Amino acid sequence: MSVSxxxxxLDNGLQVVAEVNPHVYSVAVSFVVRTGARDERPEExxxxxxxxxxxxxxxxxxxxxxxxxxxxxxxxxxxxxxSEELTSFYAVVLPEFLARAVDLLADxxxxxLRPEDFELEKQVILEEIRxxxxxxxxxxxDRAIETYFAGHDxxxxxxxxxATVSSLTVEQMRAYHAxxxxxxxxxxxxxxxxxxPELLQLLAQHCGHWPGGRPRRxxxxxxxxxxxxxxxxDKVEHAYLVGMSPAPRAxxxxxxxxxxxxxxxGDSTGSRLFWELIDPGRADSADYERHAFTDTGAYMAYLSCxxxxxxxxxxxxxxxCREVEENGIEEEELDRVRKKxxxxxxxxxxxxxxxxxxxxxDWLYRGLxxxxxxxxxxxxxxxxxxxxxxxxxxxxxxxxxxxxxxxxETALQQQLAGYRTATAPAG
Amino acid sequence: xxxETRPLLIHHLDNxxxxxxxxxxxxxxxxxxxxxxxxxxxDPEGRYGAAHMTADLIFRxxxxxxxxxxxxxxxxxxxxxxxxxxTEFTSLAAATLATNLPETxxxxxxxxxxxxxxxxxxxxxxxxxxxxxxxxxxxxxSKLFNELRLRHWPKPYAFPPTGTLQTVPExxxxxxxxxxxxxxxxxxGVLAVAGQFDWDRLRRVVEELFGSWRGPExxxxxxxxxxxxxAHIELQTxxxxxxxxCDSVPYRDPEFLTLRAVLSVLSDxxxxxxxxxxxxxxGLCYAVSATYVGFRDMGGIVCYVGTTPEQxxxxxxxxxxxxxxxxxxxxxxxxxxxxxxxxxxxxxxxxSTRGRASFxxxxxxxxxxxxxxxxxxxxxxxxxxxxxxxFLKRHPFTNxxxxxxGPKQPRLPAALASPPPDG
Numbered sequence: 001m002s003v004s005x006x007x008x009x010l011d012n013g014l015q016v017v018a019e020v021n022p023h024v025y026s027v028a029v030s031f032v033v034r035t036g037a038r039d040e041r042p043e044e045x046x047x048x049x050x051x052x053x054x055x056x057x058x059x060x061x062x063x064x065x066x067x068x069x070x071x072x073x074x075x076x077x078x079x080x081x082x083s084e085e086l087t088s089f090y091a092v093v094l095p096e097f098l099a100r101a102v103d104l105l106a107d108x109x110x111x112x113l114r115p116e117d118f119e120l121e122k123q124v125i126l127e128e129i130r131x132x133x134x135x136x137x138x139x140x141x142d143r144a145i146e147t148y149f150a151g152h153d154x155x156x157x158x159x160x161x162x163a164t165v166s167s168l169t170v171e172q173m174r175a176y177h178a179x180x181x182x183x184x185x186x187x188x189x190x191x192x193x194x195x196x197p198e199l200l201q202l203l204a205q206h207c208g209h210w211p212g213g214r215p216r217r218x219x220x221x222x223x224x225x226x227x228x229x230x231x232x233x234d235k236v237e238h239a240y241l242v243g244m245s246p247a248p249r250a251x252x253x254x255x256x257x258x259x260x261x262x263x264x265x266g267d268s269t270g271s272r273l274f275w276e277l278i279d280p281g282r283a284d285s286a287d288y289e290r291h292a293f294t295d296t297g298a299y300m301a302y303l304s305c306x307x308x309x310x311x312x313x314x315x316x317x318x319x320x321c322r323e324v325e326e327n328g329i330e331e332e333e334l335d336r337v338r339k340k341x342x343x344x345x346x347x348x349x350x351x352x353x354x355x356x357x358x359x360x361x362d363w364l365y366r367g368l369x370x371x372x373x374x375x376x377x378x379x380x381x382x383x384x385x386x387x388x389x390x391x392x393x394x395x396x397x398x399x400x401x402x403x404x405x406x407x408x409e410t411a412l413q414q415q416l417a418g419y420r421t422a423t424a425p426a427g
Numbered sequence: 428x429x430x431e432t433r434p435l436l437i438h439h440l441d442n443x444x445x446x447x448x449x450x451x452x453x454x455x456x457x458x459x460x461x462x463x464x465x466x467x468x469x470d471p472e473g474r475y476g477a478a479h480m481t482a483d484l485i486f487r488x489x490x491x492x493x494x495x496x497x498x499x500x501x502x503x504x505x506x507x508x509x510x511x512x513x514t515e516f517t518s519l520a521a522a523t524l525a526t527n528l529p530e531t532x533x534x535x536x537x538x539x540x541x542x543x544x545x546x547x548x549x550x551x552x553x554x555x556x557x558x559x560x561x562x563x564x565x566x567x568x569s570k571l572f573n574e575l576r577l578r579h580w581p582k583p584y585a586f587p588p589t590g591t592l593q594t595v596p597e598x599x600x601x602x603x604x605x606x607x608x609x610x611x612x613x614x615x616g617v618l619a620v621a622g623q624f625d626w627d628r629l630r631r632v633v634e635e636l637f638g639s640w641r642g643p644e645x646x647x648x649x650x651x652x653x654x655x656x657x658a659h660i661e662l663q664t665x666x667x668x669x670x671x672x673c674d675s676v677p678y679r680d681p682e683f684l685t686l687r688a689v690l691s692v693l694s695d696x697x698x699x700x701x702x703x704x705x706x707x708x709x710g711l712c713y714a715v716s717a718t719y720v721g722f723r724d725m726g727g728i729v730c731y732v733g734t735t736p737e738q739x740x741x742x743x744x745x746x747x748x749x750x751x752x753x754x755x756x757x758x759x760x761x762x763x764x765x766x767x768x769x770x771x772x773x774x775x776x777x778x779s780t781r782g783r784a785s786f787x788x789x790x791x792x793x794x795x796x797x798x799x800x801x802x803x804x805x806x807x808x809x810x811x812x813x814x815x816x817x818f819l820k821r822h823p824f825t826n827x828x829x830x831x832x833g834p835k836q837p838r839l840p841a842a843l844a845s846p847p848p849d850g
Contacts, residue, residue: 023453024453024778025774025775025777026774026778056697064707065698065703065707067697068696068698068702068703068707069698069764071696071697071698072695072696072697072698072699072767072768073763073764073767074767074771075764075768075769075770075771075772076771077771077775092775093771094770094771094774094775097771120709120710121710122710123710123711124706124710124712124713125713126735127666127710127711127713127733127735128713130665130666130733130735131665131666131713131714131733133665133666134566134567134568134664134665134666134668134733135566135568136562136565136566137566235565235662235663235664236565237561237565238558238561238562238564238565269498269501269502269508270498270499270501270502274498275495278555279494279551280551280554281550281551281552281553281554281555281556281558282554283555283558284555284558284561284562285562304558304562305558306557306561332499335503336499336502336503339502339503339504339505340502340505342505342524343456343504343505343507343522343523343524344505344507346455346456346524347456347507347522347779347780347781350454350455350456350778350779350780351778351779352778
């Protein structure tokens with residue numbers, strides 16, 4: 001027996017995408033709803049994430065206690081996650097528990113939303129917000145997204161704020177659920193050791209009656225303005241800085257070239273920033289990544305260091321980005337990235353949950369399925385030529401800088417202004 | 428299927444290093460863990476962090492390669508890697524495509540046996556570590572775990588292997604060199620490999636690469652007394668972070684799996700005691716947990732809860748009462764859930780070559796043997812509620828260490844207000 005791919009759409013529009021692999025010991029199932037923080041109105045900030053929590057607080061057939069107990073009775077590794085664009089509910093179980101896992105996951109996607117559970121869970125979310133407030137890296141990420149994407153639907157924290165979450169109502173949540181959790185907006189992914197006909201039969205039984213339809217999502221491009229913003233917090237004595245600029249969106253044909261370029265500049269070992277900042281001990285973190293959404297993307301540089309080293313480190317970051325903008329990267333650097341991506345792909349594909357992430361990302365953003373070997377070939381085909389073609393279209397020097405800690409905003413502004421005048425834009 | 432018998436392959440080298448390997452024919456990758464008894468427990472007094480800095484320095488040139496060549500080659504081989512230092516060992520872990528395993532092993536053989544240890548890179552290593560420690564200082568949760576460790580365990584176990592902002596500046600090049608010379612030794616070490624490989628070839632490669640390595644038997648760690656066990660660190664944080672430590676059995680204790688089941692009742696999954704009582708019923712927190720921490724001859728549990736400062740008294744009181752209640756009453760259904768959770772958790776964690784190699788290394792290092800999956804599953808399956816309660820009578824979760832971080836110290840129960848004597 002070997003690995004096989006299956007795909008179907010139920011009458012109500014629910015899509016099912018699966019890869020069966022008889023050689024592994026578990027099965028991973030995920031219900032992904034194409035909804036997230038960007039589908040909230042300003043007064044609803046935090047609603048998508050709150051709803052994800054409420055899914056576990058009870059359905060018509062089950063109390064919160066039942067749900068928690070039943071997931072544990074089948075030894076499921078399960079959780080849920082909400083991002084700007086997606087809300088997903090997943091479980092990894094031993095094959096004998098597939099039927100119960102699908103029953104549970106399908107059931108919690110239709111939560112009862114009882115007012116008393118709603119008020120109690122609100123307290124948990126407020127604790128979650130406070131927990132992240134105590135972590136500078138998370139605080140900065142939220143401030144960066146808010147500042148860089150200001151005015152765009154992506155420009156607010158997934159968790160919402162203490163103020164918005166406190167004033168959310170069950171009625172708002174019911175309306176959001178009725179609109180967003182329709183079958184046409186949901187994809188079920190399954191990977192690992194299971195029987196395809198059995199999965200289909202389970203989904204028909206548990207989800208066949210869900211209302212169909214696919215809600216719209218507003219998509220808009222994004223043209224960020226150059227800016228420098230520093231946030232202060234009395235507890236924070238270290239310096240944290242994010243730099244952002246536009247990058248290819250998710251599913252863009254140039255996406256892989258862009259991610260390779262970002263990794264050559266700033267992945268965790270062997271990249272340019274690694275040699276300039278990490279190896280010599282000038283910073284404790286320095287990386288460069290591409291973040292991608294449906295309609296836009298962003299390169300994100302991240303720097304964490306002692307405040308007295310910040311100016312010099314920013315200078316280095318700017319220089320590295322400019323050098324790559326002007327001269328591109330070397331074949332050796334691209335090859336390093338290609339090999340890393342390939343090894344990472346093979347190793348994470350060996351576990352059903354790792355494979356599920358790969359399949360979901362291909363399906364949701366590119367509308368395709370690729371076996372592991374096809375994905376490996378795709379990595380092999382990335383050439384310097386692709387990277388070169390990309391360079392004139394996306395600047396690598398960050399347009400916006402958002403900092404947290406004892407950082408002099410004016411000095412940083414002057415440093416960047418000086419840099420921008422000294423170097424004319426490449427494209 | 429999950430419990431099919433897999434051959435465990437063992438090869439003893441003359442120098443005391445043991446190769447332990449388990450083939451996984453259906454995968455294309457291979458992973459290894461090289462665990463050497465070169466822990467931070469040997470750090471000289473006041474210069475804690477030396478072992479941690481040594482583990483960074485050995486990668487800066489080794490054998491015929493300089494730093495750049497090591498990084499370039501490991502990246503070219505697609506090696507995902509991590510190095511960790513704990514009180515009793517330094518571990519070097521790597522995972523890669525199966526075809527690249529021998530070459531990766533040869534680079535690591537140089538790194539541990541023939542590092543250049545360049546003196547002019549010590550400052551880079553130190554500065555990187557100091558900045559990392561400063562960042563950790565500002566994450567209340569990491570700070571809490573460090574402060575708890577410092578108070579809960581006797582020296583040298585008490586010291587965070589990373590050292591502290593005070594001790595790292597005191598470390599000299601001599602300390603690093605001497606740590607490598609005296610403690611990087613094959614005796615008592617284990618090289619655990621899991622994934623796709625040919626056993627005869629692997630054994631030959633390992634003999635060639637590590638067979639001529641010589642070094643002394645590791646010296647036992649001197650264990651000293653514990654310090655104060657209750658502390659509050661005042662910080663204007665959004666939450667009050669509560670950490671609590673209790674003594675229990677070490678990993679190699681025959682009853683470790685009983686303790687593991689108790690912890691599962693307390694803290695695994697959403698129907699566990701702590702999650703249900705503190706989060707689900709009362710909305711006191713987002714994160715609450717009880718986890719195992721263990722060494723060769725000591726073990727214990729560490730609990731965490733983060734909550735609004737106004738609710739910290741209630742959260743701490745509840746945490747303590749749940750630790751007491753679990754010793755009095757456990758429902759058979761709770762134990763059943765724990766058993767299923769432990770079974771699926773074990774099987775799922777062993778699906779990756781990395782997870783399996785780490786399991787082999789840890790078992791061998793702590794127990795001198797590797798338990799089979801069947802043995803663990805059977806022992807767990809046979810546990811009864813009475814086994815758990817009886818275990819907790821003999822090893823109750825008492826004699827607490829309590830460390831809190833936040834705007835105000837939570838109210839401590841009378842028994843804790845006067846610190847317990849050293850246990």
